Amino acid sequence: MKRKAIVVMNSVIVFAALLGLWQALVTLNHLPAYILPGPLAVAQALRERFPSLLNSLLITAEEAAGGLIASILAGVAAAMLFAQWNWLRQLLYPYTILLQTVPIVAIAPLIINWAGAGILSVTIVTFIISLAPIIANTTHGLISVDENLIHLFLMYKATPAQILFRLRLPNALPNLFTGIRISAGISVIGGITGELFAGSTRVGEGGLGYAIIYASNQMETGYLFALVFAATVLGFSFFFIVMFMEWLALHNWHESKRAHTAE
């Protein structure tokens, strides 16, 4: 416990020192705020523009969460089909790799062209960018089941549906969460990237990506820094929410969570 307190204290000291160094750099060199604002200027921008920043944050959160949830549903469904039929997996699995390698920056304008500027098209972008890790990890978990466990189920005359839902799916749960963890991070990045192109449906309103472009054009560099900070916080929150759900689902039984239970 005491050691933990020291670690936390050290982190705080290092963080404060970095902020101090940054502020000193700006003050001593008389840098104008539009080139590099100090932490105090960023904090001020954050306070002044908080309502619009929060609005942008919520829009991006909605898009990223929507795309992520859709990719989990679609990805698990696809992985279940792949696990059930080998030929289907061989036929379609290469396309999931294609999905992963396609540059999202290049197709975002296309999607906006088709779905129209706004929340829907950005959600589609986050969906596409989140999908491949879910499919790849879940498929791997579904098909890598101990052969003797399959034999056990066959001895009980289990139906294919029983083998899928009571054996393969729980077996794939740790892999699914690995996929979700990867996708949670990139869904936020996908959302912001999409917004850089999608702009806003109403003047002055849009997600973090839109606000970043806006702040950049207006030379509001302090606000720009505040937005970057908000985007980081959003990514972190997604990650921690997924980690928490993973812990809820696995801590009872999975080996990776052994450290959390007292023997």
Place this chain on the structure above:
Amino acid sequence: MVNQDSRPVPEIELMGVSKRYRNAAVAIEDISLTVQRGEFVTFLGPSGCGKSTLLKLVSGLSPVSGGAVRVNGMTPENARQLVSFIFQDATLLPWRTVEENVGLGMELEHAARPARKERVAKMLDLVSLSHVAKRYPRQLSGGMKMRVSIARALASRPRILLMDEPFAALDEMTRDRLNEELLRLYSEQKWTVLFVTHSVAEAVFLSTRVVILAAHPGRVAHEIAVDLPWPRTAATRESKAFEEQVTQASRLLRGVYQA
């Protein structure tokens, strides 16, 4: 199946059974063996003699390449509800508690919940594991996991047990104790058992008959009737008769390894 003569239908019958895997050497060639109800038959032999394959054929998990297998007069697939398979590792589902693992078979067969709970409790009591019913497999020792696996196998009221080196991964003391427990249950429940092991002492201690297999291709080399008195306990292992039977089986097995 109509019983043509007065003798009972053998519990397990292998008739000229052979097994070859795709692009591989012959695993088993022309094995014929009749096992009567209530026998405890153990297979010993070098790796590659097809001991485990034999159990897969009797369970119907793997089809024969030649000959035929009959279980209580039926094909192995049709006889599955009579049979429980116990694997080398405990093959428990890690996301299920001990009691949920034991109840798996009944759950898959849509047994009513109260009946299932009662049966699971009884099985856990049988293997003295009632106190860990709510635990997860990773919280158990290797020996406890194996006892859960046995409880699960017995929950479906099998007439036949197929056991593929079930205690191979355990330390000797645990293995001896589980052997004694297994025999206690065997004398109560009178299953027919096919058991695969590498340990001569284990084979002699458990069995009514030991079958020694030779490898490449797998075939029956020797059969030994074990006539140690029942009930067999820890004291049996210290008897002269036990020692003699182990020596005899070891000698025959050594001949097979050297061949």
